[in-house]
Amino acid sequence: MKVHHQLFAFILLIIPVLSMGQSVDDAKKWYLEGDFTQAKPVFEAEYRVNPNNAQLNLWLGVISLAESDYQKAQQYLEFASLKNIQESYLQLGQLYTKMYRFADAEKEFTRYEKANRRNKQALALLNPYKEYADKLKRLINRTEDVQIIDSIVVPKSDFLSVYKLSASAGSLQPVSGFFRDQPNNNQVLFLNERQDKIYYPQDDSISGSNLYTMEKLLDSFGNEKRLSESINQEGNQAYPFVMPDGLTIYFSSTGHGSLGGYDLFVTRYNLATNSYLTPNQLNMPFNSPFNDYMMAIDEEKGIGWFASDRFQPKDSVCVYTFVPSPEVVLLENEDASYLANRARISSIKESWKPDIDYSALLQRSHKTTAPQKTTQKKDFTFVINDEKTYYTLTDFKNATARSLFSQAINLKTRLNQQEKDLSEKRRQIAGSSNSSALSASILNLEKETENLFREIESLELRARNEEIRNSF
Numbered sequence: 002m003k004v005h006h007q008l009f010a011f012i013l014l015i016i017p018v019l020s021m022g023q024s025v026d027d028a029k030k031w032y033l034e035g036d037f038t039q040a041k042p043v044f045e046a047e048y049r050v051n052p053n054n055a056q057l058n059l060w061l062g063v064i065s066l067a068e069s070d071y072q073k074a075q076q077y078l079e080f081a082s083l084k085n086i087q088e089s090y091l092q093l094g095q096l097y098t099k100m101y102r103f104a105d106a107e108k109e110f111t112r113y114e115k116a117n118r119r120n121k122q123a124l125a126l127l128n129p130y131k132e133y134a135d136k137l138k139r140l141i142n143r144t145e146d147v148q149i150i151d152s153i154v155v156p157k158s159d160f161l162s163v164y165k166l167s168a169s170a171g172s173l174q175p176v177s178g179f180f181r182d183q184p185n186n187n188q189v190l191f192l193n194e195r196q197d198k199i200y201y202p203q204d205d206s207i208s209g210s211n212l213y214t215m216e217k218l219l220d221s222f223g224n225e226k227r228l229s230e231s232i233n234q235e236g237n238q239a240y241p242f243v244m245p246d247g248l249t250i251y252f253s254s255t256g257h258g259s260l261g262g263y264d265l266f267v268t269r270y271n272l273a274t275n276s277y278l279t280p281n282q283l284n285m286p287f288n289s290p291f292n293d294y295m296m297a298i299d300e301e302k303g304i305g306w307f308a309s310d311r312f313q314p315k316d317s318v319c320v321y322t323f324v325p326s327p328e329v330v331l332l333e334n335e336d337a338s339y340l341a342n343r344a345r346i347s348s349i350k351e352s353w354k355p356d357i358d359y360s361a362l363l364q365r366s367h368k369t370t371a372p373q374k375t376t377q378k379k380d381f382t383f384v385i386n387d388e389k390t391y392y393t394l395t396d397f398k399n400a401t402a403r404s405l406f407s408q409a410i411n412l413k414t415r416l417n418q419q420e421k422d423l424s425e426k427r428r429q430i431a432g433s434s435n436s437s438a439l440s441a442s443i444l445n446l447e448k449e450t451e452n453l454f455r456e457i458e459s460l461e462l463r464a465r466n467e468e469i470r471n472s473f
Contacts, residue, residue, distance in 0.1 A: 029060075037064045055084035063092055069291075069315055071096065082109065087116045087123075091130060098134040099290045101141065101341040106134050137260070137290065141337075144285045144344040146330045149352045150304075150363050151322040157187055160295070160308050163320040165369050167301040169194050169245060176201050189295060191241045200228075200241040200250070209237040212252060216398065229276035232268065239263070240295040247395035250277070253294035258282065262292035265307060272407040275400045284329070285344035298325050304366045311345070321346065322366045381410070383461070385468055402467035409460035416453045419446055 028043035041064050048057050062077030074096055081089035094109035110131055117123035153163055161173050176188040179199070188210075190201040197217040202210040211233040215222040232238060236256025240263070243250045248270040253263040257280055265287050266280040287293060291311040298305040305325040310318045334340055343352065353359055379392040383406065397403035423446045430440065 032060055032064075037067060040064065055081050055086050055089075058084070059086045059089050059092070062089065066092060066096055069310070069313070071099070071312055082112075087113060090116065091127065094134075095130055098130070098137060101137070101345050103134055103138050103337075103341075110134075140260070140285055140288075141340050141344045144332050144340050145287070145326075146332045146343075147286060147326070147352060148324040148354060148357070148359075149286075149321055149346055149349045150324065150359055150366060152319050152346070152349060153322075154313060154317050154319045157310075157316055157318045160187075160318045160320055161189065163322075164295075164297055164306050165367055166297060167299050169301045170297070170299040171243065171245075173242070173295070173297065189240050191243055193243060193247070194245060198243075198247075200243055202237070202239040202241070208233075208235060209255070210239055212238045212241055231277045231279055237263070242295070242297045244298065245300060248272075251296040251298075252280075253296075254280075260288055261290040262310075263294040264288045265293050265296050267296075272394065272404050275404055284331070286346050289345070300325075302365050302368075304362065306366075322363070324362065383465075385465055397464075397468060399468050399471040402464045402471070405460050405464035405467060409457050409464065412453055412457050412460070416450065416457065419450050419453065422446060423450060 024043045025047055028040040028047075031037075031040040032044075040060070044057055044060050044064070048054070048061060051057065058077040059081040062074050062081060065071070065074035065077060075093075078089050078093040078096060082093050090109045090113035094106040094113065097103070097106035097109065110127060113127055114124065117127075155163060161175070164173055166172060171191055171193045173189055173191055175185065176190045177183045177185040179190050179192075179201070188202050190199055192199050198214060199222060200212060200214050203213050204210050212228045213225055214228060215225050218224060227233060228238075232250075232252065234254075234256050236254055236259065238252055238254050238256070240253040241250060242252070249267065250270070251265065251267050253265055255263055257264070257266055259282075265283040267283060268277045268280040270277055282288065283296070287296070287307055289309060289311045291309060293307060293309045293311075296305070296307045303324065305323050306320055307323070308318050308320045313319055332340060332343060342348065346352075380394070381392065383391045385391060391397065394403055394407060397406065423443065426443050426446065430443065
């Protein structure tokens with residue numbers, strides 16, 4: 002009886018090994034088809050038995066790289082590279098590029114190039130990797146001098162909990178929380194301070210997701226509008242945040258020349274053309290070869306946030322807190338490794354300046370502020386009717402009316418300057434013995450001033466009529 006038990010135990014031990022020998026061939030097929038989910042457990046089981054198999058290390062390295070498990074990918078691919086597996090040179094070079102280890106990446110690319118010097122098809126695969134590495138090296142030289150206060154790693158499903166915005170900055174919430182019929186996919190909706198305008202992504206089966214806006218009409222939101230083509234191009238547009246001026250918008254996109262996945266962009270609304278300007282891609286360290294998204298800036302607190310999954314596990318994201326700057330200031334340093342570390346955000350404290358109380362800034366960033374009554378900003382006073390008076394361009398509900406009044410504002414600036422010039426010339430003519438030339442100049446200015454005044458009146462009348470006709 003004891004012999005039978007031992008024989009049965011032996012059979013149980015060898016069955017997995019025998020079946021594994023058959024399954025590895027299936028796993029190779031799945032791997033070549035890009036079905037890493039099925040291939041991975043088979044390769045991992047075989048690896049436990051044979052960890053020194055160079056080809057297995059390559060396969061697991063490629064799968065780990067695709068799954069953003071960079072620590073394991075490095076371990077597997079470096080072993081395969083030591084064993085002279087040619088494809089590992091290419092894959093390891095790609096990994097080193099993402100790690101900003103450009104010298105190491107170049108060594109792997111050179112090894113690949115030498116091993117395939119007579120294989121044009123293989124060399125064609127190398128060119129995009131080398132071009133991408135060169136592009137990243139150039140961008141690192143434009144790394145901004147940004148003070149990162151804090152970083153916190155959270156589940157992707159809960160990353161908005163880190164954003165402690167003041168009421169004056171508006172609010173962020175899941176799209177699925179606002180539109181009940183939307184799937185819970187971590188997409189984000191922005192609601193402005195006055196809570197009468199929203200910005201959000203919406204899937205398009207052909208071009209990806211695009212950004213839209215809606216305005217509050219009485220007790221509900223409506224009048225959906227797709228943002229202009231300068232924003233909504235090929236790829237996915239998402240994670241909008243609009244500054245209190247109502248014109249500046251940050252968003253993330255997988256298009257617009259993204260470095261990889263989502264990148265952060267900023268643009269402004271052009272009132273004269275009723276469209277957004279061409280978006281600008283933010284510099285490093287805001288952007289990276291990974292997914293970087295959800296830029297938000299709280300002017301009241303003087304604090305900003307953005308999220309990135311750089312070097313994070315698959316379901317996690319790191320939210321960085323930083324000090325916004327009114328202008329772009331690039332790092333000035335000839336040390337390539339220092340620039341790479343700042344671009345990668347290897348150390349938060351490395352970005353700090355002396356004599357700044359970062360603990361106070363950090364405390365402020367974590368504080369949840371209650372809504373405060375603020376004095377309404379008044380750029381001008383423009384009566385629409387007996388019940389409505391506008392004080393800023395953002396008060397306009399109708400885009401055409403807003404554009405017309407913006408033109409009137411620009412002409413008023415010209416009118417004020419011409420009136421100053423006219424006063425100066427009248428002062429000059431009073432003390433001049435030869436006034437004929439000045440008199441002609443004054444007459445021309447008076448005529449131009451009168452024409453400007455009439456044009457401004459016309460634009461204001463048209464703006465008022467457009468607003469009343471389309472917004473009430």
